[in-house]
Amino acid sequence: MNTLSVLKGKRALWLLAAVVLTAIVTYIIEEFGLSAISLFEGGLLSMTPYALTAVGECINEKSGVVNIGLEGILAITAVTGVYGAELFDNGFLGLLVGALTGGFMGFVFGLVSVYGKADQTVAGTGINIFAIGFVQYLLMSIWGFPGIHILERRLMVRPIYTPIGQISIVTIFAIIVAGLAHVLLYKTVLGFRIRAAGESPQAVDVAGVRVDRIRTLSSTLGGALCGLGGAFMSLCWMGGVVKEISAGKGFIALACVVFAGLEPLLALAAALIFGFTGVFAFSVAVTPGVKEIIPFYFVNMVPYISTLIVVTIAIGRRRFPKASGVPYRRE
Amino acid sequence: MGSFTKRIEVPKVPLDPFIQSGLAVLLGLLLGALLMVMFGYDPIKAYYWLFRGAFGSVSDIMETLAFATPLMLTAVTFAISAKAGLFNIGAEGQIYLGALGAAAAGGAITLPAGLHAAVATIFAMLFGALWALPAALLKIWRGVHEVISAIMFNWIASHLVTYLVIYYLADPQNAYRTVRALPGACYPILMGGSSLTAVMFVAIAFCIGIYIYLWGTKAGYELRLVGANPDAAKYAGISSRRIMLLSFVIGGLAAGLAGASQILGRPPEWSLYATLGNVVTLGFDGIGVALIGRNHPIGGIFAAIFYGGLQHGSRFMEYHAGVYSEMVRAVSGLIVVALAIPEIVAIIRRRFKI
Numbered sequence: 001m002n003t004l005s006v007l008k009g010k011r012a013l014w015l016l017a018a019v020v021l022t023a024i025v026t027y028i029i030e031e032f033g034l035s036a037i038s039l040f041e042g043g044l045l046s047m048t049p050y051a052l053t054a055v056g057e058c059i060n061e062k063s064g065v066v067n068i069g070l071e072g073i074l075a076i077t078a079v080t081g082v083y084g085a086e087l088f089d090n091g092f093l094g095l096l097v098g099a100l101t102g103g104f105m106g107f108v109f110g111l112v113s114v115y116g117k118a119d120q121t122v123a124g125t126g127i128n129i130f131a132i133g134f135v136q137y138l139l140m141s142i143w144g145f146p147g148i149h150i151l152e153r154r155l156m157v158r159p160i161y162t163p164i165g166q167i168s169i170v171t172i173f174a175i176i177v178a179g180l181a182h183v184l185l186y187k188t189v190l191g192f193r194i195r196a197a198g199e200s201p202q203a204v205d206v207a208g209v210r211v212d213r214i215r216t217l218s219s220t221l222g223g224a225l226c227g228l229g230g231a232f233m234s235l236c237w238m239g240g241v242v243k244e245i246s247a248g249k250g251f252i253a254l255a256c257v258v259f260a261g262l263e264p265l266l267a268l269a270a271a272l273i274f275g276f277t278g279v280f281a282f283s284v285a286v287t288p289g290v291k292e293i294i295p296f297y298f299v300n301m302v303p304y305i306s307t308l309i310v311v312t313i314a315i316g317r318r319r320f321p322k323a324s325g326v327p328y329r330r331e
Numbered sequence: 332m333g334s335f336t337k338r339i340e341v342p343k344v345p346l347d348p349f350i351q352s353g354l355a356v357l358l359g360l361l362l363g364a365l366l367m368v369m370f371g372y373d374p375i376k377a378y379y380w381l382f383r384g385a386f387g388s389v390s391d392i393m394e395t396l397a398f399a400t401p402l403m404l405t406a407v408t409f410a411i412s413a414k415a416g417l418f419n420i421g422a423e424g425q426i427y428l429g430a431l432g433a434a435a436a437g438g439a440i441t442l443p444a445g446l447h448a449a450v451a452t453i454f455a456m457l458f459g460a461l462w463a464l465p466a467a468l469l470k471i472w473r474g475v476h477e478v479i480s481a482i483m484f485n486w487i488a489s490h491l492v493t494y495l496v497i498y499y500l501a502d503p504q505n506a507y508r509t510v511r512a513l514p515g516a517c518y519p520i521l522m523g524g525s526s527l528t529a530v531m532f533v534a535i536a537f538c539i540g541i542y543i544y545l546w547g548t549k550a551g552y553e554l555r556l557v558g559a560n561p562d563a564a565k566y567a568g569i570s571s572r573r574i575m576l577l578s579f580v581i582g583g584l585a586a587g588l589a590g591a592s593q594i595l596g597r598p599p600e601w602s603l604y605a606t607l608g609n610v611v612t613l614g615f616d617g618i619g620v621a622l623i624g625r626n627h628p629i630g631g632i633f634a635a636i637f638y639g640g641l642q643h644g645s646r647f648m649e650y651h652a653g654v655y656s657e658m659v660r661a662v663s664g665l666i667v668v669a670l671a672i673p674e675i676v677a678i679i680r681r682r683f684k685i
Contacts, residue, residue: 002569068478073662118674122622123671129615130664133657134366139407140655181399251482258476297494311480314474328344 015269022276029283037038039279041165041232045237045277049074049229051252052268054260055181056225060106061262062185063213063218064198065113065119066325067106069127071250073223074230075135077102078245081231082151083142091157095231096168102227103220110219114212117327126248136243150240157236168236170228177225181264194218198321201328211328226250247306255307259314262321273310278303348625351672356623366661367654377652381659384647385640391489393525397597399632399639400427400531401610404589405617406624406631408540408582413626414475414545415578416558421466421481423589424488424615425459429590430610431492434500434603437512437595442514448473451516452533452591459587460580462488467579471572485614489607496605507604518596530596537588538628541581545628554578589613612660618643619663622670634651638663 008271026039053070068072076157077098109127112118136147143149146259159166185191196204197214233249235239252274260266281302285294332348364374405422412419433455442450466484471476500509504528540614545551557564557574564571593610594603603609624630641663645656 071482073420096336112668112672117672117674118668119673120671125418125420125618126664126667126671129619129667130661132612132615133660133662133664136657137366137655137661139422140657141372146655236659248486251479255479258479270642274678295494297490301487304486308469308475308480308483311475312469 004063014326015266015273017167019269021105022273022319022327025280038165039276039283041167042134042279042282043262043272043276044167045173046166046278047271048171048174048237049199049233049249050253050256050271050274051178051268052170052232053226053250054230054256054271055174055264056222056229057253057257058187058260058264058267059181059194059218059225060222061257062198062284062321063194063215064201064321064328065110065215065219066124066223067109067127067219067222068121068124068251069105069109069131070226070253071246072128073102073105073226074233074250075131075243075246076105076138077227077230078234079114079135079138079149081227082149082230082234082241083138085151085155085235087207091155093227094155094235095157098231098235099224099228100276102222105221106223107216108224110216112263113219113267113327114215120325132243135241135245135277138305139241146329147243148240151234153221153239155235156239159236165329168232170232170233170236173228178264178268182243185264190214195321197328198324201323215328226253229253252303252307255311257260259310265297270310274303274307277306281306352623352634352648355666356670358669359662360493362408362665363662365659367658372654373652377440377648377654377658380651381641381644384487384585384646385644387554390525391523391643393522394577395526395636395640395643396531397525397527397639398642400527400596401535401589401592401613402616402620403538403628403632403635404534404585404592405614406621406635407538407585407617407628408589408614409618409621410624410626410628410631411541411545411554411581411585412578413621415554415574416561417575417578419463419480419481419579419582420478420618421463421484422582422589422617423612424481424485425462425583426590426593426610426614426626427488427492427585427607428462429459429501429587430594430603430607431495431590432456432587433591433594434496434509435511436512437516441513444634446516447516448595451512451595453589455591455594456584456587459585459590460583463579463583465578466578471575487542488683492603492607493605496603496607500603501605502602506605507602508600510602512595514602516595517601520598522547526598528596528598530592533596534588534592535632537585538632541585541628550577564685586614586617588640589617606664616660616663619667622667 026043029039053074057067057070080101081094081098085091085094109123112123113120119248139149140146159168182188185195193209193214197211201211233245255269256267256274259270281299285296285299350595360378367374367377381565384391386392405426408425409419433451436451436454462484466477469480470477496509502508502510518530521527521529545555554571554574554577557569557571563569588609594601604632616638620634621631623637624634641659648654649656
């Protein structure tokens, strides 16, 4: 029943139409070789961090913890992922290190918001400010060079070759995770408790379930998924770190969450659209004839402008958990 | 968007807010020390040079004040929106636009000295306010959360201003920065050898003006009422939309002035770098400063002097103790996280039985 309810409504229809349209446009451009870069592969690459972060945040917010520090977690885990890969001489372990770092940061954020009863917007902003400084401090302290570090090519996590193109294993994982998150939230007891903790923490408490643990766990899970997204950026996609690697991606993922109304599957679709929009703009911009006219700076704005357009159109009567972002105090 | 906290609640503790801020600062510095130890640095040496560099001599204090000037203004941007119950983190983009406006008006037109400075400053403030408008309008018309829109506008501003600097305002001799502001548009240097200029007085006057506005006028009372008790404000017939717009526009003016202070009031370059290097992150730093100053414009002045000290002292810390200067920004992030916890005093008391 819940699966159906997700697909009901105008929003889901629009989203479905947008995804289908994206697929058709991508197919045409790929088939006729109109673009110098592969829209399909590029779109999936840039979708992945949005999807992982957004799905994690859906679980987070369902439980009542709103983490706007995702931007910072993405940036820090992009660095720790590379560090882990070099430390263990293995890209996959780098991804693991990234996810663990993200999980740790999500855990700390959970502690701060659940036990410290913190204002979550302020605490999340604190994480973002911390990340601006800490990423540069890490780059300087580990590699002794400011602002950028390039990964050795052999340590990058290679994509898998499929008949439809090269796809990173993390991308496949992200798509599966969105499905799993849906199952977790709507088909399991834990998922029921997570949703109840966000909706009516008193009731959960009365039922003898620890609201604090549910929320801390959700926050940790959300952080870990975000951390995997961060490590993906540096290890599978860009092949290194720059200090501004997250470049608003955490907030675009938040926009996906808002757009999806906390439904992981819709968040995945939103991530897909944002991912493809950016790559589509890029592919148009590098086309000879266009690239002489439109300065590259305007192409860089496309992800942000499209996010603004989408949230402006999409915001309507969203129903968010009643206790989302509100610390729970036992009476 | 209901999933974010609706308004910023100033934590209500019986203890003096000074203790709360002081404790958060201490905690931030302590955690920062831990991060230094993790990477094999000596935190005592680092902090010694940090504070000695910041406040060790008269010229250092002057330099610290120069760093503090834009911060007290971007802090006002955040603080006034917080007073109105909003979370405006768009100072970052607005300061870029303000700096652009100051660089354009200061370098491209010619006016009598003094008047030129005033015109260029007003130009910068209007640029900042204009860039603050769309986020407020989107919030009012469509309910778009100001955190998401502000970040998007920050990034758009970053690319837009870089483009305009490189294509239209670049100095033919030095393409890495804009044309210098003409001497008549610049604020006078207060003491030879330091980079503190008279723009600091303008900044302080602006903060005091905001204080008088918030606590001394009816309009300011309405703004605070909307933030503190939206229902009561609605009952009293105050338009929350007007307050939203007003708080964003005033915030934009403040950020624009901060941008002007970096161009017209900051030697030796008197211009905007194409990398935006002399304005970048000042908007985000302002959030920390505002929170340390308890979202109060006068508290913000003192918090800005503290944070300006960290920024100036961090160069000495880097030189003498080897700790990269960006560490102070990480510390400020930790301070903000600590400040978000309303019961931090109570928690520490319970744990350590003070």
